[in-house]
Amino acid sequence: MKANIDVGELVAEIRNLDFRDIGAWSTAARVTVIALGCALIGFLGYWFVIKNELATLTEVRAKEPELLRAFEQKQQQVANIDAYKQQLETMRIAFSTMLRQLPSETEVANLLQDISNTRVSVGLEEELFKPENERPKEFYAEAPIRIRVLGDYHQFGEFASGIAALPRIVTLNEISIRPAGGEGDVLVMDAIAMTYRYLDDSESGT
Numbered sequence: 001m002k003a004n005i006d007v008g009e010l011v012a013e014i015r016n017l018d019f020r021d022i023g024a025w026s027t028a029a030r031v032t033v034i035a036l037g038c039a040l041i042g043f044l045g046y047w048f049v050i051k052n053e054l055a056t057l058t059e060v061r062a063k064e065p066e067l068l069r070a071f072e073q074k075q076q077q078v079a080n081i082d083a084y085k086q087q088l089e090t091m092r093i094a095f096s097t098m099l100r101q102l103p104s105e106t107e108v109a110n111l112l113q114d115i116s117n118t119r120v121s122v123g124l125e126e127e128l129f130k131p132e133n134e135r136p137k138e139f140y141a142e143a144p145i146r147i148r149v150l151g152d153y154h155q156f157g158e159f160a161s162g163i164a165a166l167p168r169i170v171t172l173n174e175i176s177i178r179p180a181g182g183e184g185d186v187l188v189m190d191a192i193a194m195t196y197r198y199l200d201d202s203e204s205g206t
Contacts (some may be wrong), residue, residue, distance in 0.1 A: 012205050108143060108197055111168050115145065115193055118162035125150040127188070136199065144173075145193040150180055163193065169196045 048173070077084070112131065119126060128148035135142040156177065163170050173192045180186040 043062055086179060108195070111166070111170070111195055112145065114166055114168075115147075115163065115170065118166070119147075119149060122155045122158040122162060123151065124155050124159055128190075134197065141197045141199055143195045143197050146190075147193055148188060148190050150186055150188055152185055152187055153177075156187070168195060176183070 019072040099105075115124075116129065126147070126149055128146060130146045132144045132146060135144070149156075160172055163172060171194045173194050175189065177187050177189045180188045
């Protein structure tokens with residue numbers, strides 16, 4: 001056997017190998033074929049397995065800062081859960097207080113009288129006071145009252161302040177003020193006084 005293998009001869013030998021008679025191959029040819037086979041297996045393993053895993057690893061590493069931030073936020077939320085519970089209880093109390101400011105069905109008539117009394121107390125002359133159909137919402141109903149009164153800016157301001165001071169929630173909406181058209185400084189104010197009625201379970205469907 002030659003000490004030095006001629007590459008050209010080795011290539012020619014490999015090209016002419018008989019795979020049905022491996023025992024007849026030279027040692028150099030066997031080593032070369034095994035090396036090529038190992039290289040091919042390594043390449044295929046990289047291409048079909050390792051390459052995809054590396055891509056997944058790169059993607060996971062890119063998401064790592066975001067995941068860490070999310071973890072820190074969750075950890076902070078868990079640490080502050082007692083404070084959140086206290087805030088929730090405070091909100092429930094505030095919501096309950098607001099609900100108590102909504103009149104029940106039997107109290108609406110009294111509230112209408114309160115609005116009328118407020119108008120009288122500031123000296124406004126009434127031209128229109130017309131409760132309209134209720135507008136049901138999720139757990140309450142809007143009860144609009146269309147009003148038209150005569151007076152001056154000072155009286156309108158006192159009327160609005162008196163409405164705001166009522167123990168029940170009433171808001172003035174769609175306000176328009178114009179001259180009455182007669183003599184003097186008399187003005188006409190059109191507005192919708194909106195109050196809100198709490199719906200019980202049978203009315204709200206809850």
